[in-house]
Amino acid sequence: MDSRFRGNDILLVIGNDNPMREELYQQTIIEHNRNPRNFRKLEGATHAAEGYNPLCGDHLWVYVKVNSGGIIEDAAFEGSGCAISKASASMMTESLKGKSIEEAQVLFEEFHKLVIGELKPDEHPNHLGKLMVFSGIWQYPARVKCASLCWHTMHGALEKAKIVSTE
Numbered sequence: 001m002d003s004r005f006r007g008n009d010i011l012l013v014i015g016n017d018n019p020m021r022e023e024l025y026q027q028t029i030i031e032h033n034r035n036p037r038n039f040r041k042l043e044g045a046t047h048a049a050e051g052y053n054p055l056c057g058d059h060l061w062v063y064v065k066v067n068s069g070g071i072i073e074d075a076a077f078e079g080s081g082c083a084i085s086k087a088s089a090s091m092m093t094e095s096l097k098g099k100s101i102e103e104a105q106v107l108f109e110e111f112h113k114l115v116i117g118e119l120k121p122d123e124h125p126n127h128l129g130k131l132m133v134f135s136g137i138w139q140y141p142a143r144v145k146c147a148s149l150c151w152h153t154m155h156g157a158l159e160k161a162k163i164v165s166t167e
């Protein structure tokens with residue numbers, strides 16, 4: 001990873017044509033990086049996987065607790081990584097709670113399309129909500145894996161994979 005960007009991740013989530021929205025998106029990522037939600041090991045997790053992004057060095061564990069009705073009761077993560085990877089994992093764990101596995105898979109696919117620039121949130125109906133803060137990241141291909149690592153790891157966990165690499 002280009003070391004110039006390590007300390008300045010937030011400046012990379014730009015490219016939105018609305019400056020006020022861009023500012024809001026940056027602030028959201030800064031805030032989640034400083035104060036990540038659900039940043040802990042999850043006791044009683046039914047699914048867990050380790051994810052690694054060698055391009056940037058992001059290294060996360062994602063935990064999911066699914067109840068007998070197939071609903072995600074709780075989700076958490078731990079590990080280390082750049083601001084974008086942490087903010088993304090923090091927001092992912094928040095958005096997964098209360099979702100069914102099927103809904104989580106839909107979100108996984110929508111988020112994947114969002115970060116590679118195939119889904120334009122203003123044009124295509126979607127369930128992303130706050131996750132739209134990553135809508136400009138497709139313009140920075142090296143950071144797409146930072147944002148999507150936690151999602152690939154969550155997906156791997158539900159598929160019972162132990163280790164997920166973005167390579």
Ligand code: ZN
Binds near residue numbers: 053057058146
């Ligand atoms: Zn990263």
